Amino acid sequence: MVNFERFNKITWYPGHMLKAQRQLKEKLKLIDLAVEVVDARAPELSRNDQLMDIFQHKATITLVTKTDLISKDLLKSWQDYYKKENRHVFFINSSQKKAVTPFLSFLEYSFKEERKRRGATTPMIRPPRVAIVGVPNVGKSTLINLLVAGKRTQTGPRPGVTRSQQWVKLKNGMELLDTPGVMVPSINNPEKGLQLTLLGMIKDKIAGEEALAEYIHYMWVHNSDDPLMKRYELKEFPKNYLELLEAIAKRYKLFKGGAEPDLRQAATSLIQDLRQGKLGKIGLQSPEMLVDEEH
Template identity: 35%
Template structure:
């Protein structure tokens, strides 16, 4: 597994974010958690469930256009079974975002009805937006806000590090700072964050990362690398991960003097082609369904 370097700004940054979230919950009607549809579980802060408690929750599976549609459907069903509505979307193109506000209103229909009975008509629903860095929180807020720019407003409950964004007369978003967590208990989580670029490549061995990616794709999406790197007719399924990377480099003609493969160049190519979508729609996390949990 890929070993991710320790995050030096923890625990101060995370502790501050936890306080901000817990202090702000009383100001909000609902919590929107944005995740990466390619790694729906690995891109969730495991502390968030405890921080948010019983507050109504919705999940936005962003970057769904780059994820395996079958896997995304499985995740939406998985969250629905937990009582959490989930929407697949792509915040860069706005695809799927038209379902966001209607879902919020449906989830908060009782709240809206109570306000109506009290004569409180016209007040905006307030949604807290949370998520780890690089899952697309800014893209979501900018898309929802249109031409409006996010700004800090002079109102109770707003402190440095969080911003109220007026979307419409119906909706206000509270943007919270993104934060990772101190230790990846499962090394595979750090690996998947690295695949998708949530962890910077300059702190990771790029060849090792590409080897692990090729190993995963060979097992779960063999057609993606077989077609892209013309591996049909080879023994690529039997090779170790380094030899597989070397084979890819050889197929691409990435040779140096003596006929050896430039594996660093091959690794960079593999990662670039995955992240640009040329290896297809890939998902690295699958939901564990009831009855599939293994005994400790």
């Protein structure tokens, strides 16, 4: 069992995030609609309420990305959950180019609804402007490239790829603002910090690869289904994360100098396998867990 208290509180709020948040406030008057992008593996955990406070008087829609990384059942539970909550939530898997057409229609529809709500009667004389916001690495820039059908923004499997705002114009006239991902300034719960790091939203070195490996081992102890055993050809479940890392080092032939297993390399491989979906479809949060947290 992991004692989370012994893990340090995780904080990753470099200067560029503070600047990004300030620049969003400065641009607020120009923006008609905000799209809050979150990760399907933990849609509520990957929200930044403080960032979204900036848009409290604007129309906002939530886009859940990376639906390919969770099971169909979990996806269905989240869809049902948001329907009941009456929230504007759209789900997408960025590797399916077709998925973008209904989202674009949804954006246009949301924009028209917002104008109606505000009582606007005259035609719009300037293009609608949409800010794409959220925590790092959720797929904001990837979404923009999909919508524009070209490589206009920089993307990558690391947090903090986008460092400055960038406007991108779509064929339908809409202007999208790509923005740097912004993390909450401080995460009080160490377990949540580890989860956000596993989702690639915080740099690994802050928690440390071994701590992340320990958390992955803990997750599997609590999971009956076991792709981990198959992937690493394990005969029995490792008693602790060090045993797991040793087994991975042997499986991948990761040795330091002579015969000593390279546990750090093994931890890096484990984290990579998890993120690339090689250990199965992994959701870190479900609607049921939210209910439990409330009680």
